[in-house]
Amino acid sequence: MSAQDSSASAPTPSKTPSMEEIVSLCRRRGFIFGSSEIYGGINGFWDYGPLGAELKRNLKSAWWEDMVLRELAGPDGTPVDIVGVDCTIIMNPKVWVASGHVGGFNDPMVDCRESKLRYRADHLMALGAVEPRARIQVFLENDADSLARAEKALLKYERRDSLDAVRHLVRPFTALSAEERAHAVGPDAKEPGTLTEPRQFNLMFETFVGAIRDEDSKAYLRPETAQGIFANFQNVLDSTRVRVPFGIAQIGKAFRNEVTPRNFTFRSREFEQAEIEFFIHPSSANEWYAFWRDQRYKWWQSIGLAGDNLTLREHGRDELAHYAKEGAGCCDVEYRFPFTAPGFGELEGVAHRSDYDLRQHAEHSGKRDKMKYFDQERSERYFPHVIEPSGGMDRGTLALLCEAYTPDATRPSGVFMKFHPRMAPVKAGIFPLVNKDGMPEMAEKLSRQLRTRWLVEFDPKQSIGKRYARMDEAGTPYCFTIDGESLKDQTVTVRHRDTQAQERIGVDRVEAWLAERLGA
RNA sequence: GCGGGCGUAGCUCAGUGGUAGAGCGUCAGCCUUCCAAGCUGAAUGUCGAGGGUUCGAGCCCCUUCGCCCGCUCCA
Incomplete structure (x- = not known):
């Protein structure tokens, strides 16, 4: 990358952005809208607009590419084996009895x-x-x-x-x-009898499968994607050639009827998770836990959450979930959101879930020991333990938005979105400096070429400053402008979002130049 | 559920009982050979909804819906 891309050379933010400003920009520019707004909205549900949908898609794609598709070196240097699945949101309700959610997730x-x-x-x-x-x-x-x-x-x-x-x-x-x-x-009362009876807050959404609405047809919208993976553990083993240690990955929606959704998309009732259940021999839990903890922390850094706003926090024993009490540990990758500052909010949890889930399903499904994994190398039959990195994609998207939001009083827009180029919704703006004299034709040709690979925006209208300003608010990292010189010598100017600096490159080099910087 | 706050244009907000406004954004035209987000013009609102008081309600009263904040929960 060239010097212009370095975040160190960017102007210092003039003030700490408030969440209200970020929410306002998200709406104004089409990142995020409240769901069903024309009917007054619905608490805890959010829609992504054109820019937001691209941003979130880039986040999810990066996760899938980096975890499933690309080679990842494990603790001992050998490649980590991960395969993907895509399971249904509604499952047999017995799944949630086995997982403990029916009994305990309320x-x-x-x-x-x-x-x-x-x-x-x-x-x-x-x-x-x-x-x-x-x-x-x-x-x-x-x-x-x-x-x-x-x-x-x-x-x-x-x-x-x-x-x-x-x-x-x-x-x-x-x-x-x-x-x-x-x-x-009560603990903070003086008078007796002021405590209400315990009231149930069941966090699972209920629905009914089939036309008859009775107890027998009751089902749940999954509160986590993990159980689809556990339920398919044997299917994956039988249909692929994976062997322990290996992982199964999934990205998908999950639903929790939160008592109080809060903080924009941070605590939504419908949200998307990216989870890996990584199956290991129980004796290697510590090693793999440490590997995934460090790996996932580095990954969030790699997509642009590189500063002090990202932190890794090990859980204390007392806050561990029921299934993780006796494990190698549990930690959160956390981001300092404007609404949590100076504290942090969780982006991803990495937990040693032990063999809890597989044992539960073996028990409740009646498969019992048949669900055990046979380890050829060890000549041993056992329930693998699980290390689970489980990230929130909506929270990740929100963190990217908060991190990117950079007030800058010196530029016309007053603010720009400093997305990592790989995450940026629009990768480049293609502009004729002036909408005449053959410039729009040349710009449009370049735009068509780049569009076969990336989302780019061709815009011939209005002043060049206005167009740069618009791209600043969308977080577009590069703009290519065709001017009078371009027609003579086939070069274009590149305008860098973060520094507003410009350089000149040959129009035939633009695609390769972009590919190098977008890592694609 | 409880407590508090707020609902006026796409966004931010003004309007304290007398003809619904501003800035920004959007769109059109102009200008423009790199920050001009400049110039001119245009579109845009059942003032969250329903009822009441009043000659007259965005404004006062009641009801209701929605959103935000706190308690609790959590990826």
């Missing part, structure tokens, strides 16, 4: 009428005697302060010497009867 919530706070019912513990009308203090699990407050409060209602006896009378809040709840005092 969180009963408890509201406190006094403190106005909301708690997850399964995070609340009750302290107090199992006696009718006994005072019960509710506290937060694994929270020493909350427990201490509960004990102190309970002392006022119990004889001092009985606290020791009461102390181990700790029960989950969900075990309390309605009558007991009436005597329970």
Whole structure:
């Protein structure tokens, strides 16, 4: 790449962009619209416009190319084997029983009428005697302060010497009867009986398969793409020549009936995941976990999230999912969005899922040990463990938009979108400097040539400055302009988005010049 | 669900009871041999919806819908 492409030479942003400005540009330029807007919209659903659709497509294509198609060197240098699948959104509902989503992917919530706070019912513990009308203090699990407050409060209602006896009378809040709840005092309340009964918030969307709408026909929209991969584990083994260690990749929509969608497309109810389930021998979990953690972090950097706004965070033991408690670990690749700053929001999780899912499906499907993998080299039959890098493509797209948004008071548009060239929706603008004297004809010819490979924009109208400004807001990295000289010597000027600098190259070199910079 | 905020042009917003506006964008024409996003002109609104008060409502009242923020959840 030439010096003009270097981000180091770009002007310093004049201020920190707000999310409102980014949302506004997304709408104005056609990156992202609210879904069903003409009917007032629908909370938690978003549409991609012409530029947004290209941006997201570039992100997904890059992922598929880099993970599935291109050679990737594993921890020991040998190529990593990954194949793709594309599974349905609606599956046999038993899948979600096996995965634990029907039983566990819903969180009963408890509201406190006094403190106005909301708690997850399964995070609340009750302290107090199992006696009718006994005072019960509710506290937060694994929270020493909350427990201490509960004990102190309970002392006022119990004889001092009985606290020791009461102390181990700790029960989950969900075990309390309605009558007991009436005597329970919330973690941040003073009056008893202000906690509501636990209410279910099932995060899975339900639907009905077939014309009859009854319990037997109930099905779910998948809350994660992973289960389609696990359910096809044997099919892939039987129909391809992959052997452990190998991965199965999938990009697809997933649905979660979030309690509160928030922050633009960050928490949407319908979203797209790019997941790899990478199957390994249990003894190599640490090595592969570290490999994928580092690999995925580097990948996000490679598509333009290279600065301080990207970080890698290892999870603490206490925040691990049920299936990952005993594993090699779990971490998130996180991005500092304007709405999370100075904190970060998750783009991708890399988790050691152990053999949890395969075991669950072996059990629930009745396939049992037949689902085990036979390892020729080891002469061993086992359930492979899984390392799962699972990224959000909508979140990734949003991160690309936030990272690209660069205010620049010195240029007419006032802002430009500094996308990595590989991600940029429009790769090049092709302009006749003036819309006459043979220039439009030459520009159009060049445009036709480039269009066979990339999305480029031919624009002969209005002043050249206006056209550059428009391309700045679309994030188009290069503009080729045909001027009077072009007709004489067959050269064109290249205008670089990030620096506004220009250089001159032969028109016959443009395609190769672009290919080199777009990595394609 | 609870609490708070907000709904006026594609975007950002002004308009506190008396004929719906501005800037930007979009489009057309002009100009233009590299930042001219300059010049001229044009299109664009059931003022979220319904009801009420009033001679008169974008503005006041009620209802409703939607969006945003917080609690909770999460790729």
